[in-house]
Amino acid sequence: MKRPILIHPDPRLKKVCDPVADLSDDLRNLADDMLETMYDAPGIGLAAPQIGVLHRLIVLDCVKEDEGPARPLVMFNPEIVASSDELNVYEEGCLSIPDQYAEVTRPKQVQVNWLDRDGKEHSEEFDGLWATCVQHEIDHLNGKLFIDYLKPLKRQMITRKMQKLKRERARA
Numbered sequence: 421m422k423r424p425i426l427i428h429p430d431p432r433l434k435k436v437c438d439p440v441a442d443l444s445d446d447l448r449n450l451a452d453d454m455l456e457t458m459y460d461a462p463g464i465g466l467a468a469p470q471i472g473v474l475h476r477l478i479v480l481d482c483v484k485e486d487e488g489p490a491r492p493l494v495m496f497n498p499e500i501v502a503s504s505d506e507l508n509v510y511e512e513g514c515l516s517i518p519d520q521y522a523e524v525t526r527p528k529q530v531q532v533n534w535l536d537r538d539g540k541e542h543s544e545e546f547d548g549l550w551a552t553c554v555q556h557e558i559d560h561l562n563g564k565l566f567i568d569y570l571k572p573l574k575r576q577m578i579t580r581k582m583q584k585l586k587r588e589r590a591r592a
């Protein structure tokens with residue numbers, strides 16, 4: 421089932437989310453809903469707070485359609501345990517900040533630990549777009565958005581555009 425995506429600014433997008441203690445069927449269903457919502461948007465990553473659920477859960481799939489089979493990843497309690505000194509710049513966007521893009525600098529590689537939908541532990545090194553995406557999504561779990569990396573003026577400009585978009589949507 422598709423879920424509505426919250427649009428910035430929203431207090432739920434600024435919260436530090438709680439770790440998941442026990443994996444339940446409800447949480448597995450939530451992860452499936454998030455993947456469906458992400459693919460439909462379309463996007464390459466989605467974090468639970470973006471649909472108003474304040475748990476440490478993200479989903480992502482950075483395989484482009486013409487590049488091969490999909491690789492949907494469900495990560496409960498994802499944690500960055502190591503980051504490269506080498507940096508990478510990507511033009512980032514966010515499903516909670518539609519149609520706004522800006523360059524963000526982040527570590528080029530990160531090692532991430534997480535639990536999958538069956539509660540199995542994983543650890544993997546991500547590079548390039550995958551590394552950027554997983555860092556962007558984990559930021560969401562700490563109440564941080566990609567626009568928080570931008571200069572205040574640019575951030576305020578984007579926030580005002582989003583406030584206007586929300587007013588327009590509320591009227592429609």
Ligand SMILES: [Zn+2]
Pocket residue numbers: 513514515516556557560
């Ligand atoms: Zn985002």
